[in-house]
Amino acid sequence: MLKVTNTLTGKKEQFTPLIPGKVLMYVCGVTPYAPAHIGHGRCYVSFDVVYRFLKFLGYDVRYCRNFTDIDDKLINKAEKEFGDRQRYKELADTYIRSFHDDMRVLDCQSPDFEPCVTDNIPAIIEFIKGLIAQGNAYQSGGDVYFSVRSFDHYAELSKHNLDDLCAGARVDVRESKRDPLDFALWKSEPTGTFWKSPWGYGRPGWHIECSALAAKYLGDQIDIHGGGLDLVFPHHENERAQSEALHKKTFARYWLHNGLLNLDKEKMSKSIGNVLTLDALFQQYDPMVLRFYFLNHHYRSPMDFSLDDMPGIQKSYNRLCHAFQSVPMQKITFADAEHISVLARMCQVMEEDFNTAAAIGIVFEHLNEIKNDPKAAGAVKSFLHNVFGLSLVPIAEKGVEITPEIQKLLDAREQARRDKNWKRADELRDQLKELGHDVQDKKI
Numbered sequence: 008m009l010k011v012t013n014t015l016t017g018k019k020e021q022f023t024p025l026i027p028g029k030v031l032m033y034v035c036g037v038t039p040y041a042p043a044h045i046g047h048g049r050c051y052v053s054f055d056v057v058y059r060f061l062k063f064l065g066y067d068v069r070y071c072r073n074f075t076d077i078d079d080k081l082i083n084k085a086e087k088e089f090g091d092r093q094r095y096k097e098l099a100d101t102y103i104r105s106f107h108d109d110m111r112v113l114d115c116q117s118p119d120f121e122p123c124v125t126d127n128i129p130a131i132i133e134f135i136k137g138l139i140a141q142g143n144a145y146q147s148g149g150d151v152y153f154s155v156r157s158f159d160h161y162a163e164l165s166k167h168n169l170d171d172l173c174a175g176a177r178v179d180v181r182e183s184k185r186d187p188l189d190f191a192l193w194k195s196e197p198t199g200t201f202w203k204s205p206w207g208y209g210r211p212g213w214h215i216e217c218s219a220l221a222a223k224y225l226g227d228q229i230d231i232h233g234g235g236l237d238l239v240f241p242h243h244e245n246e247r248a249q250s251e252a253l254h255k256k257t258f259a260r261y262w263l264h265n266g267l268l269n270l271d272k273e274k275m276s277k278s279i280g281n282v283l284t285l286d287a288l289f290q291q292y293d294p295m296v297l298r299f300y301f302l303n304h305h306y307r308s309p310m311d312f313s314l315d316d317m318p319g320i321q322k323s324y325n326r327l328c329h330a331f332q333s334v335p336m337q338k339i340t341f342a343d344a345e346h347i348s349v350l351a352r353m354c355q356v357m358e359e360d361f362n363t364a365a366a367i368g369i370v371f372e373h374l375n376e377i378k379n380d381p382k383a384a385g386a387v388k389s390f391l392h393n394v395f396g397l398s399l400v401p402i403a404e405k406g407v408e409i410t411p412e413i414q415k416l417l418d419a420r421e422q423a424r425r426d427k428n429w430k431r432a433d434e435l436r437d438q439l440k441e442l443g444h445d446v447q448d449k450k451i
């Protein structure tokens with residue numbers, strides 16, 4: 008009896024998919040214009056465990072996660088780096104590759120569908136045409152806007168008040184909306200580039216892609232819609248409005264949001280330079296330690312990430328690895344779980360809105376007992392491996408001690424690589440080597 012907390016109702020509800028035995032899940036993906044950071048890591052590890060646990064429960068799951076490979080940030084960066092905004096796709100492809108590298112080492116399973124926006128423009132245009140035909144959207148110049156007040160259930164997800172939203176809405180002078188609340192579905196491109204549409208050349212607004220892609224790859228109605236809590240408004244609110252206005256059906260039955268991650272007690276933000284990329288972290292720590300750190304928190308809770316916690320987390324993870332080191336893996340199904348009391352208890356807490364932290368707590372609590380019961384040990388190991396995605400390979404203690412001096416060198420080297428100052432980066436690597444630290448690089 009799986010229960011999930013639904014952001015729409017604010018309640019923990021019994022999970023009943025639309026089609027028995029089948030789950031359709033959509034999670035908003037990244038805009039690939041910069042390396043993924045630990046906040047992205049948390050989101051996609053969280054939903055990876057949701058995906059794995061649903062499959063463990065016996066569901067046939069279809070998981071779709073998009074790439075926003077056309078966007079202002081990408082276009083601006085292409086302009087800056089190449090002097091050519093049309094080269095945004097080269098940048099996107101680079102960061103899609105590095106995102107895939109990050110996901111692979113974090114042992115996140117690939118979604119069943121990973122569509123790029125730029126490969127699906129016709130589906131997006133059709134979606135917008137449908138909204139216009141029904142009176143939920145209108146053309147203004149070469150732009151198309153969604154008419155928020157045409158959809159009666161707007162702001163139900165984010166619990167905003169329409170008048171407050173209206174008072175706070177910013178209206179760009181270039182925009183010609185009928186109502187400040189309206190948002191762009193199609194943005195015109197006066198230079199005649201990007202894509203041809205019934206409204207002239209242009210490109211899609213941000214929100215429409217997820218409505219169109221979810222419909223194309225999963226259907227008009229889905230079971231789970233996931234993403235970070237920061238996406239509830241406006242992104243998910245707008246997705247819901249678009250999809251429900253067009254299809255006149257409930258779009259997502261359950262809205263699941265992972266809590267945000269603070270870095271050293273502060274919001275991670277590029278603008279204030281408070282960002283830790285996955286790649287930078289993996290130069291110091293095994294990705295499995297980060298995965299384990301995430302799973303020690305409930306996915307909905309906010310999480311205070313601190314590098315200072317990493318040695319302790321690594322130690323605790325190693326304790327788990329050592330306990331199961333010589334245990335042979337045992338193939339298990341959900342039906343077997345009820346005959347193994349520790350695993351049954353782990354499944355019970357997992358069925359309470361995917362409480363990974365409680366499940367890990369149960370393992371540690373029963374570690375001695377498990378050691379003396381080969382059957383339970385094999386089953387728990389298999390669960391940790393297959394559902395939690397933990398490799399359970401002990402991590403060499405070497406490299407655990409990152410002194411402030413080493414940290415300084417690592418930071419300086421990371422900056423040099425970012426600046427593409429390869430000579431300086433090599434010098435710093437040699438210095439680190441002299442101090443006994445071998446640095447392994449991944450592509451930036």
Ligand SMILES: [Zn+2]
Nearest residue numbers: 035036217242
């Ligand atoms: Zn989305």
